[in-house]
Amino acid sequence: MSKPLLLTQMSLDRCSSARKKPEWISTQLTKPNTHFFVSYQGKFLVNAGQLVNLTRTQYDQVNHNRITCIFLGKNLHDDQAVFVLDFSLLSEEQWQELHNRVRLQCSDDLVDLRRALSELSVEVASIAGFANALINWHRSHQFCGYCGSPLLDKEAGHAKQCSDQVCAKLVFPRTDPVVIMIIEHTDEIGITRCLLAGHQRSQGQVISTLAGFVDPGESIEEAVTREVFEEVGLITTSVRYLCSQPWPFPASLMLGFHVKVSSNNTTIDPDEITHVKWCTAQDIASFSDWGSDDDNTQIPGKHSISRYLIDWWCKNQLNVSK
Structure with a gap:
């Protein structure tokens, strides 16, 4: 088995310790070369075989409380932080308005990840797969399975905690x-x-x-x-x-x-x-x-x-x- 399987060539350091520190994540979000990939309802913005990467200015324009921002890791090649922004809580009308206002530049627009796998490089496909798994977990785990209270994001999107102070259960992504x-x-x-x-x-x-x-x-x-x-x-x-x-x-x-x-x-x-x-x-x-x-x-x-x-x-x- 000489040829590696797709989705198994991860090029990110997941920074499992550093991502637990909110101030460290805040610093990564403000760096000019940080990568912000975009997802909406199971699809990714793709252009010429690459995930579309928002600029720091574009991130500032789209950042609000109806966007799920998940830290994925730091690229092993250039040490730049990588985040995925999931806009799935927006309606289609809200998504189109944001898309037009920020002028996201892409020829293929939103592409289903299954189809995008044939277009992306093996390393980028692994990152997109990782992002998609976390996004799916966020969408399906919005409330505590113990008491029903809303869950709060922790560890830059890699954990959640029950908002009820008595319950306070921690939950993590499942595989x-x-x-x-x-x-x-x-x-x-x-x-x-x-x-x-x-x-x-x-x-x-x-x-x-x-x-x-x-x-x-x-x-x-x-x-x-x-x-x-x-x-x-x-x-x-x-x-x-x-x-x-x-x-x-x-x-x-x-x-x-x-x-x-x-x-x-x-x-x-x-x-x-x-x-x-x-x-x-x-x-x-x-x-x-x-x-x-x-x-x-x-x-x-x-x-x-x-x-x-x-x-x-x-x-x-x-x-x-x-």
């Missing part, structure tokens, strides 16, 4: 672990295939790896075994961890595995799976990329860990056959 598996079986005549599946949430011609959330009180290996059995009725004989990828939709950590099974006789869960297909590496070579205009079978885009696992398996099979 949901998800196992994702490339499943392999070798038949009685020595032909090795992997299993790819159509999922209820995907369009008809797309097939992908299996995946599922890790349950409470469960190891990741146990989650792999359970998910494979629940979704396709197969018994695992080997579970091997390969790699991981943060997936900020909304805030998951994808844990990639290579799994071998004892049989190719599947029993699918129709609530999750529409169909399965056992594929050789040669079969997969004829498939199209996700989003292609043709009617061919498609596999996930190259920015995803699912595609990474598929490509790894195909390459491994080609090496074995030599």
